[in-house]
Amino acid sequence: MLPCSQVHWKILPAICRQLAISLEKEKISRKRIAALLGTTPAAISQYLSGKRGGSPLGKKARDRCAALAKKMAAGKAGQEAVNLEIARIIAIAKGGRAKKRNPCAVCASRSANESG
Numbered sequence: 001m002l003p004c005s006q007v008h009w010k011i012l013p014a015i016c017r018q019l020a021i022s023l024e025k026e027k028i029s030r031k032r033i034a035a036l037l038g039t040t041p042a043a044i045s046q047y048l049s050g051k052r053g054g055s056p057l058g059k060k061a062r063d064r065c066a067a068l069a070k071k072m073a074a075g076k077a078g079q080e081a082v083n084l085e086i087a088r089i090i091a092i093a094k095g096g097r098a099k100k101r102n103p104c105a106v107c108a109s110r111s112a113n114e115s116g
Contacts, residue, residue: 007090007094010055011055011057011090011093011094012086012090013047013052013053013054013055014053014054014055014056014057014093015053015057015061015065015086015089015090015093016037016039016047016052016053017047017048017050017052017053017054018053018057018061018062018065018066019033019036019037019065019068019069019072020033020037020044020047020048020053021047021048022065022066022068022069022070023036023069023072023073024048025066025069026069026070026073027073028073030044030045030048036072057093058092058093060092061089061092061093064085064088064089064092065089068082068085068086068089
């Protein structure tokens with residue numbers, strides 16, 4: 001299993017890049033993409049130009065990002081649902097199985113602590 005630093009420095013930026021690409025295909029403005037991903041328009045420009053998030057994702061992870069982007073663009077995914085799906089995509093990118101209810105013990109414990 002990859003250490004959390006690998007997730008933070010390689011996998012999560014690659015997921016954000018793929019989400020930015022997919023959201024742009026959904027005709028969402030860069031400013032709105034930045035708001036949806038909790039970052040800046042400048043960061044979105046770097047994702048889209050390939051200067052950030054360059055680690056490759058497998059097809060299954062890319063497909064899940066595209067499906068999530070469609071839901072986000074349509075306003076059908078709240079922040080909690082987005083966070084949970086990103087945790088599942090991380091599990092897929094790491095090569096693990098995405099569990100239905102608890103894909104990542106770290107993310108699940110953080111969610112429980114934030115909601116309590």
